[in-house]
Amino acid sequence: MPMQDDTSPAPGEGLVDALVMTAFVTTAVINRIGAEHDLSLSLMRVLGILWDRRPRMTELANHLGLEKQTMSGLIARAEKRGLVARAPNAEDGRATDVFLTREGVELVARLRAEGQGALAPIIERLDAADRQRLEDLLRRLIGNRQG
Amino acid sequence: MPMQDDTSPAPGEGLVDALVMTAFVTTAVINRIGAEHDLSLSLMRVLGILWDRRPRMTELANHLGLEKQTMSGLIARAEKRGLVARAPNAEDGRATDVFLTREGVELVARLRAEGQGALAPIIERLDAADRQRLEDLLRRLIGNRQG
DNA sequence: TATTGTTATACTCTATAACTATA
């Protein structure tokens, strides 16, 4: 879908296309893995965050860019399935902490392994040196963020 | 979330993390742009495909990995909004072709410009040479695919 | 009979609004 009346594209235009296509491909892969476990992308992101953190509901919602009510429903369903649990925050009587159950921890570990396996055929199109170059470039692009 | 009992990660493990994080960041940006126009990611993908193609319903569904009934609803809502239209296929009396309306074409052009603008601050973290290197590596990774 | 598409139904995800409890 090139700009119609512009024969000299803006700098980075092709890169944006490549980024978006890569995002679609990557998302499709992890979405498929999630679907096999009846997990939405949002819930997978939540579980990933809970791997090494114990946030409160509002923190989770902000991190994912969702409303707190949406997070309430998401966590309520995950709790019903035994993947996460809620407990009152020790310092603030209004707040609720969220954390993974043992079953949730096992699921995240399994998801992670399956993700590596599913994306392996794609990344193996590059040799080791190019993989490292790509990883370095991507990390410079997105910065060192967590979750 | 490193592999717990493995101090020497599998080849490409860090790259998978970087790819997934990049996908989340990129998806969040285009999702926000879509939300400003009341468009879901799925519908944006459909509109992107229709930019230069006139597929039938089943082709669209297969391309996005959705069921044909799901595509029926998606297209029905988009048609109601005047973004796309349906017409019987000339060769096969069972099939229905889908295509962009004039309004749909204008919307896709606008979305595309907004996507470039929204991702510009991110890609500008790399100089021109590194942008080209990253684009080349990504294209080798995902192949030359369309839509 | 097989394929294309739609309709019926149900559940998840998401948002807006209203509410309760705590600070």
Added chain:
DNA sequence: TATAGTTATAGAGTATAACAATA
């Protein structure tokens, strides 16, 4: 009064199942 969280309600997105029309 402001903040944290839940509940109520509604709409979009998705799937499974059943159906109609065409090949």
